[in-house]
Amino acid sequence: MAKPVVLVTGANTGIGFEAVKAFAASPNPYHIIVGSRSVEKGEAAIQQIKAEYPDSSTTLELVQVDVTSDDSINAAFEAVSSKHEYIDALVNNAGAVFDHWLGNNAGSVRDTFNKAWDVNVAGTHVMTYVFAPLLIKSPNTPRLVFITSGLSTLQGAAENLVPPAHQRTITPGWPKEGGILPMGYRSSKAGMNMMMLGWHHMLAVDGVKTLCLSPGFLATGLGGDQKRLEKMGAGPASLGGTFIKDVVDGQRDADVGKVIRRDGVQPW
Structure with a gap:
């Protein structure tokens, strides 16, 4: 049988790299x-x-x-389609956070x-x-896999259930000491969850298994200082990589159309 063809975006670093x-x-x-x-970074990662x-x-x-x-994106499609008649999985892993720009005046x-x-959404x-x-x-x-975040859950936000790295004391007055919450990142990932539902409903008739994968609190460059995150209880990024592989292998097909965690389903 032919090897499954899997396209992973943002695969030169973080959990995308760990997935490869x-x-x-x-x-x-x-x-x-x-x-x-x-x-250059892609070649170095490979x-x-x-x-x-x-021996792989x-x-x-x-x-x-x-x-x-x-x-x-169009050039990438031309490059891939010139070599492959199809792909078996698309892992939309590329993502970024920019809320720290405010504190750095960037x-x-x-x-x-x-x-x-x-x-995180339009791209x-x-x-x-x-x-x-x-x-x-x-x-x-x-x-079709979208990499979302534990910060994207509306129920979790309403109940203020956030990982230790995002917990803070909010002081009265303005400006807020310690900066504002990471609203851009977490709202964009919530938007991604809705977008996933649209793709799930649209491609189900084509047999595509679509879901969002929430990798959990992991020590990646996306979350800041990896050593500091590890001390706060963040797991290794490799957990996210293995999780992605397992989903591509079909181990969570029963949860299509949902946001999944390694230990279950994440509330909306």
Whole structure:
């Protein structure tokens, strides 16, 4: 049988990188398309994985893609479709947080908010829209995975259930000591959850298994100082990578159309 073809965006770092490692470590063979905004960083990531798993039956292919650029996404589609008639899974992992820009005077209130939505929602939506034709051509069970966040749950936010790294005492007055909450990031991930539902309903007739994956409180560069996060109880990023591989393998197909955690389903 042909190797499952899996495209992972943002695969040169964080849990995207860990997901590629998990595929490479598996006894089952895959063909992983490593999506990276930077060609140099993507190539370095591939070389590192090949060095770590020299006997892996999984093959790796680089594609340059910046999800904030329609031209880049379209070029990535042309590159992939010129080599592959279909893909079996699209893992929309590329994401970013910009709320810290305010504290560093690196961007305006509008910039920090809009940038999060551009990367995490609009960019992911365009990526899915462009690659959907290849996904639904899969002769196997195609899977569409969106990487969301534990901060995206509306119920959790209403009950103020947040990881330790995001807990803070809010003081009266203005400006707020310690800055404002990460509203751009967490609201964009909540928006992603709604977008996933739209894709779930639209592609179910094509046999596509669609869901959001919430990796949990992990020590990644996205969350800030990794050593500090580890001291606060964050798990290793590799847990997220293995989780992604398991979902692509179909282990959570019973939970399509939902936001899933490793230990169950995340409340909306």
